[in-house]
Amino acid sequence: MPISSILSPTATELARHVADGLHRTPKALSSMYFYDDAGSRLFQQIMDLPEYYPTRAEFAIFREHGAAIAAALSPAGGGDFALVELGAGDGAKTKLLLRELLAAGTPFTYAPVDISAGAMTGLVAALKQELPALNVAPVVEDYATALTQLRTRPGSKAVLFLGSNIGNFGPAERLDFLRQLAAPLAPADRLLIGFDLQKDPRRIRAAYDDAQGVTAAFNLNLLTRLNRELGADFDLAHWQHYTDYNPLNGAVRSFLVSTRAQQVRVEALDETFDFAAWEVIHTENSYKFTLPQIEALAAEAGLRVVEYFTDAATDFADVVLAA
Numbered sequence: 001m002p003i004s005s006i007l008s009p010t011a012t013e014l015a016r017h018v019a020d021g022l023h024r025t026p027k028a029l030s031s032m033y034f035y036d037d038a039g040s041r042l043f044q045q046i047m048d049l050p051e052y053y054p055t056r057a058e059f060a061i062f063r064e065h066g067a068a069i070a071a072a073l074s075p076a077g078g079g080d081f082a083l084v085e086l087g088a089g090d091g092a093k094t095k096l097l098l099r100e101l102l103a104a105g106t107p108f109t110y111a112p113v114d115i116s117a118g119a120m121t122g123l124v125a126a127l128k129q130e131l132p133a134l135n136v137a138p139v140v141e142d143y144a145t146a147l148t149q150l151r152t153r154p155g156s157k158a159v160l161f162l163g164s165n166i167g168n169f170g171p172a173e174r175l176d177f178l179r180q181l182a183a184p185l186a187p188a189d190r191l192l193i194g195f196d197l198q199k200d201p202r203r204i205r206a207a208y209d210d211a212q213g214v215t216a217a218f219n220l221n222l223l224t225r226l227n228r229e230l231g232a233d234f235d236l237a238h239w240q241h242y243t244d245y246n247p248l249n250g251a252v253r254s255f256l257v258s259t260r261a262q263q264v265r266v267e268a269l270d271e272t273f274d275f276a277a278w279e280v281i282h283t284e285n286s287y288k289f290t291l292p293q294i295e296a297l298a299a300e301a302g303l304r305v306v307e308y309f310t311d312a313a314t315d316f317a318d319v320v321l322a323a
């Protein structure tokens with residue numbers, strides 16, 4: 001579940017964001033707005049695509065190293081703890097970890113955090129059925145509130161932020177976010193963050209420009225959303241998806257490209273925007289990392305790497321961090 005789906009933007013927030021983003025040079029919109037119902041369904045399809053390796057790689061890590069990850073997250077002397085998951089979604093990967101923790105007899109409460117009450121109801125019902133012994137304390141909150149609550153949550157905790165969601169932040173936001181995560185951690189608390197690793201640039205690019213065009217539909221769906229929610233009149237016949245990967249800074253950048261000079265009316269803003277032929281809207285960053293970069297980033301945020309787990313192909317890393 002992407003970070004963006006834990007935020008629940010109102011139409012006003014969306015309108016404000018679009019007004020700001022389309023007045024910028026170059027024009028930009030945040031990928032947090034990809035995840036309406038249609039966008040969330042398309043993201044589920046992306047995770048099953050042959051080109052989109054990150055989800056499978058992280059699953060492989062949890063299958064292979066689940067017991068070791070569970071041990072690394074449990075308080076050293078035993079004792080109760082809260083396993084807080086930011087952006088829990090359907091909890092598919094986490095279930096592997098939950099099974100390991102239950103098998104080890106570690107007393108803990110699973111606190112999934114997600115803004116979507118619907119997703120949370122589904123997750124809690126599934127967990128009740130599949131893991132009846134599990135203590136679940138769901139938190140239906142947005143991201144900012146969840147981070148504030150972490151600060152006041154008593155007792156030991158381990159915080160999960162999986163799925164390479166960290167890659168969707170730009171460098172400054174990423175550091176800020178990690179600092180906010182680090183702040184409420186006691187020395188025995190742990191963080192587990194999923195990072196997609198740098199690899200063959202062609203494989204990375206293909207993961208964001210698949211042959212079936214699902215990622216293109218995912219990106220273009222943002223315009224459909226603006227048409228529906230803000231009364232915009234983007235003509236999807238004249239927009240295309242484009243992605244590039246820069247191996248120098250590890251950034252995949254995705255764009256919506258205007259294939260001709262055109263004007264787009266946004267009723268909710270009472271404004272018309274001009275697009276030149278081949279002008280782009282920058283819609284997403286998906287950063288890829290090296291292990292030394294992860295260590296440096298952790299140090300900058302006041303964290304240290306305790307242990308990390310990778311899949312056999314070293315495509316992805318789940319990194320255990322402590323304050």
Ligand code: AVI
Pocket residue numbers: 001002003046054163164165166167168207208215218284285286
């Ligand atoms: C949610 N996030 C980690 C995905 C990623 O890989 O950046 C979103 C995505 N965008 C295109 N494909 C997948």
